[in-house]
Amino acid sequence: MIEPREVAISTSDTFNGLRTTGEPLREGDSVIFFDRKDREYLKTLRAGETISIRGGTIAVDELLGKPDGVSVRSSLRERFVVLRPTLERLIPNLPRKAQVIYPKDLGLILMWGDVYPGATVVEAGVGPGALTLALLRAVGREGRVISFETREEHARAAERNVARYYGTAPQWTLTVGDVADGLRDLSVDRVFLDLPEPWRQTDLAWRALRPGGVFLGYVPTVLQVKGFVDSLKEHGGFACIDTMETLVRYWHVKEMSVRPQHRMVAHTGFVTTARRVEPLGQPVPPEEGV
Ligand SMILES: C[S@@+](CC[C@H](N)C(=O)[O-])C[C@H]1O[C@@H](n2cnc3c(N)ncnc32)[C@H](O)[C@@H]1O
Secondary structure, three states: OOOOEEOOOOOOOOOOOOOOOOOOOOOOOEEEEEOOOOOEEEEEOOOOOEEEEOOEEEEHHHOOOOOOOOEEEOOOOOEEEEEOOOHHHHHHHOOOOOOOOOHHHHHHHHHHOOOOOOOEEEEEOOOOOHHHHHHHHHHOOOOEEEEEEOOHHHHHHHHHHHHHHOOOOOOEEEEEOOHHHHHHHOOEEEEEEOOOOHHHHHHHHHHHEEEEEEEEEEEOOHHHHHHHHHHHHHHOOEEEEEEEOOOOOOEEEEOOEEEEOOOOOOOOOEEEEEEEOOOOOOOOOOOOOO
8 A cells, every 4th residue: 555645746957848849959858750651769869879770870969959850860871850749749659657548539638628728637547647748738837737646656657757748847746646535635627537447436526526527537448438427327416428439540641542541549448528517416326127
C-alpha cells in the first residue's frame, strides 16, 4: 500500500513543449527525425553529442541554432527532416511503461469532456501522462489538473514526461495514491477516469463534481462500458449519458493511387460521458431479471 502523498513537480527550463514553432533548435530540445518514408525517431539535442539513427550518426552541434524543420544528412548520407513534435506526434513516441490514450481519443475527450481554459479537472490514472499533457495545455495556466496514480513508477515517468514535454506546470498536482481517496475532499468541474473499474468511483465523482460537471470514463472493452453506464444510471445523479468511439483512417495519396491506407489503429477504447445533475429521488433498483 503506497501512502498517498504529493510528489514534487519537476521544473525544466531546457524544453517547453508549448514552444513548438518559430524559435531555432536549442540545447535540450526534443525533436523527431523523419526519414524519407516518414518513419519517426524521437531524440533529445545535447550539445557536443552525436545522435545515431539507422546506422548513421549526426552531430548535434550541426543542428543547434538551425530552424525547426531543417534537413540534415547522417554520416551514411541519409536525409532526415528535424522537427519539434506536435503533441499528436509526440504521444505515440512517449517513453512509457503503460498504455497511453491515443491522440484520436484525446481529441474526443477534450471536446466531449468540455475542457476549457480555467477548468479544474481530476484525472486518474496518469500512466505515462498522455492525457495529462493534453489537459495541461487545454486548461492553461489559470486552470488546474489534479492527477492521481497508484503506481509510484508510473507517477515518476509521467513527472519526467511533463517536465520534458510541457515544462514547468504550476497548475498540476500529482498524487501517488488511489483516486478514491483523492476525490473525497474535492470540488471540481470535470472528473476523467482511465482505469479498469470506473464504476467504483461513480458516487465519489458525483460528490466531487460541481453541478453540471462532466464525468468521463475511458475503457477498452464493452463489458467495462456496460458496468460503467449501469452504475451511472443506477446512481440517479447523472444525465446526458453517451458512449462513443472514434476511428481514424489515414489515406495513402501518391500519384494516381488515392485510397485508404491498408492498416489502421482499429480499436483503442470507448469514451463515456455524463453530466452531474440533482437526483430526482432515491435511485430506483433494477427490475429483477433485467
Ligand atoms: C492505461 S494507464 C493510464 C494512461 C493515461 N491516461 C495516459 O493517457 O497516458 C492506467 C493507469 O491507472 C492507474 N490506476 C489504476 N487504478 C487506479 C486508481 N484507483 N487510482 C489511481 N490510479 C489508478 C494504473 O497504475 C495505470 O498507470
